[in-house]
Amino acid sequence: MTRSTPQGRPAADRLEIRLAGSGGQGLILGARILFEALAVEGRRASQSQSYEPTSRGGFCHSDVVVTEDLSDFPLVTGLDVLIALDQVGYDRSAGLIKPDALVLVDEGIATGPAGGRLHRLPIAARAVATGSPRIANMVALGAFVALSGLCGPEALAEAIRRETPEKFADLNLAAARAGLSLAEPLAA
Template identity: 60%
Template sequence: MTGMERTEIRLAGSGGQGLILGMQILFRALGLEGKRAAQSQSYEPTSRGGYCYSDLILASDPSDYPLVTGLDMIAALSQVGIDRSLPFIKPGALVIVDERLVETPPTGPFNLHVLPLSQRAAAIGSPRIANIIALGAMAKLSGVCGKDSLETAVCLETPPKFAELNIAAVKEGFAIERLAPAG
């Protein structure tokens, strides 16, 4: 956090994309760095495919309102994820969208990065790790947490048999931002 009292972060997309797990990993990484955060989530009552998001509020002192009022950063892994979150995005916010799953990237006064999250996830070995790649890209682009903390959190929050794949996803996320920002 660079001098900000409160930073609001969202992972958004469709059910089944690991968005809640992703935010639990970021929450753990921030805790490992001694930062104060509150995490919440919401999903539609469909098992897969419905709108889903998980939010995290990072604050320098105890937050009296732990829900999002204006997003400072968002990673969206589906069109519905970005469309339903758009009204909450602050000017100047970091906005990351998947180039394949978000056919119509948003336009606005924010820092947009259209990245091949799902494509890189499939190339590494599983389409299910796009959420972790998105976290790595968000951490790299925003500086919200370090790579080591994120890797440690991944190991603490995911099954050991997937540790290697998830660590590769974090590394890919930190490398993927080499692409130029959109717009």
Template identity: 30%
Template sequence: MNEEIIIAGFGGQGVLLMGKIMAYAAMMQNLEVSWMPSYGPEMRGGTANVTVVISTERISSPIVNSYDTAILLNQQSLDKFENSVKPGGMILYDPNGISRHPERKDIKIFQVSAASEAAKMLTTKTFNMIVLGAYLKTGSPIRLEDVIKAISDSLPERHHHLIPANVEAVKKGMEIVQEINS
């Protein structure tokens, strides 16, 4: 198994943290992982993306240009990365704010209305965890229990009261994700 994933969206959406929790959760299963951010002079509202590779073997390149999975959280990212998904791969996206939807026929396409769901929750910052939950339902190698462990281990002690809200968000994402071209 070798899964190459890109997560892309706006700065501030929690793209990098989502990738980190995915990598951490995969590590719980003794899988090999790499997490490579697009670092730079970036800011809230700018673009952010991270490449996560999860594999049963030693990972060669942490930088790839085609992906098994693309989690795309704004229009720019969708436009930029739709054609970088390998045939047979998968796009997971949030339709909120999207005017041009993915058009590929040779890949699976999943939707999760994470932004609108996050608006109903205690804090909209759980957006990324809703998306992460959705990803777990798309045939991902990552397990819910490892994600919960990863969330607890990644949050500093002073934020531990937020763990239940985040776990709830993950579960919500698992519930509301839809495959739209099956």
């Protein structure tokens, strides 16, 4: 029997998602926003992060584990989704990717798994075109929402408004919309 979320989306028993890259790319904020978007829709999730002790450039990742029931282990053990913004993030997370995982990477990443669930998108380029290279995390979130249907675009927008400072909200919302439009044709 297939269960559905309150919004009618298919529910997985457990879905493990990682945003990975280098420190300074907004990965922790991105996961916090995804976590909040799920909460807006009444979903259960946990969020954690890890980063090297350098302020910028060291490996950083932030994970979201989505469960329909209470989870007794809120950390990832195998990735159902990897969103990698750079080569370091991909390389350091590749060993956890499940065979049928959705992998969303910036087009600048040189290596990645082969297969139909890999999406190479111009995430960084779209961020620059939207207004700042620092909003690649929001472009990636928008693309992920379009590809996965895990939460709705409205919930993502609400989470961005809640989790980002007001002076950056419009730019972050524009970046998420850019990511949605980038990936919507691929989701069909």
